[in-house]
Amino acid sequence: MSSNPDAIHNVGVVGCGLMGSGIAEVCARSGLSTLVYEVNAKALAAGRDRVERSLARAVERGKLTAADRDTVMSGLAFTTDLADFTDRDLAIEAVPEDEQLKIGIFTALDQVMARPDALIASNTSSIPIMKLGAATARPGQVMGLHFFNPVPVLKLVELVPSLVTTDTSWSRMRHFATNVLGRHVIVSQDRAGFIVNSLLIPYLLAAIRMFESGFAVAQDIDDGMVRGCAHPMGPLALADHIGLDTTLAVADCLYAEFKEPLYAPPPLLSRMVEAGHLGRKAGRGFYTYPSPLPL
Ligand code: 3HC
Numbered sequence: 231m232s233s234n235p236d237a238i239h240n241v242g243v244v245g246c247g248l249m250g251s252g253i254a255e256v257c258a259r260s261g262l263s264t265l266v267y268e269v270n271a272k273a274l275a276a277g278r279d280r281v282e283r284s285l286a287r288a289v290e291r292g293k294l295t296a297a298d299r300d301t302v303m304s305g306l307a308f309t310t311d312l313a314d315f316t317d318r319d320l321a322i323e324a325v326p327e328d329e330q331l332k333i334g335i336f337t338a339l340d341q342v343m344a345r346p347d348a349l350i351a352s353n354t355s356s357i358p359i360m361k362l363g364a365a366t367a368r369p370g371q372v373m374g375l376h377f378f379n380p381v382p383v384l385k386l387v388e389l390v391p392s393l394v395t396t397d398t399s400w401s402r403m404r405h406f407a408t409n410v411l412g413r414h415v416i417v418s419q420d421r422a423g424f425i426v427n428s429l430l431i432p433y434l435l436a437a438i439r440m441f442e443s444g445f446a447v448a449q450d451i452d453d454g455m456v457r458g459c460a461h462p463m464g465p466l467a468l469a470d471h472i473g474l475d476t477t478l479a480v481a482d483c484l485y486a487e488f489k490e491p492l493y494a495p496p497p498l499l500s501r502m503v504e505a506g507h508l509g510r511k512a513g514r515g516f517y518t519y520p521s522p523l524p525l
Contacts, residue, residue: 246277
């Protein structure tokens, strides 16, 4: 490890769901001491299991040796007590896309993180960073650090400063994302949805509207984009992969910010979320999933 006092050695990841587990894995694979928080023991065990399964897949596919997998696991620790984040250089929040929930986490992190220069980042898909920074006494040290699912596979992060993020915090985070995590960094201004979701969500919503109106069946909509445009997944499969609850939350956030009809969620998306048809993680969305799929 570097002796640079600005270097980030100890990371905390808040939330170990689809995104948090991938972020924790990537941090531990980068040699960082990584502490993972979940709200209760059951959620924590499920999150740990998700990380272990992903590492097992990485070994199966020759991306990691069994010995490296063991080293990665030994760099991970798990807790249900946020107070354990006291010594962290950086916390990355990855809880569900709910503004009030995230604000509560930011307030709590600000109270427990003892290092005066500690950074707090959010993996939010859409919520403006200034709203989260304003919940802390250190808004200059708050940024967006947005990963893409599956996190171990997709090497991009969006880095989002708020209006008050300091230059020092920004440089530390940019260096960390690029040189420690090995990510390709793109930079967005602090607007709902940032770069990727401002472009992706209207496309997914257009596909859902197309399906909802009976214009075409799901498989043909997806085949059109996979076979005709060489996308790795069609839009309905991708919405299932992201999670329809997350897709809806991001659309709501974009619509609240811009009031543009292209961001307005179609009724079918809302009904599916209310029905618990949340996509791949729930076993049912636009498609059905008999068992949890590898990615
Ligand atoms: N660690 C490292 N590598 C892994 C891995 C792991 N745990 N698991 C799989 N991989 C590697 C595989 O070895 C393979 O690498 P290779 O091409 O070098 O052999 C590669 O990942 C692909 O794995 P698979 O062959 O198992 O899977 P597919 O080829 O079917 O691809 C997919 C699956 C990666 C999910 C692909 O379909 C895809 O990229 N889909 C699009 C996903 C996407 O768009 N995500 C972004 C969503 S938006 C978002 O997340 C933002 C949020 O805010 C909404």
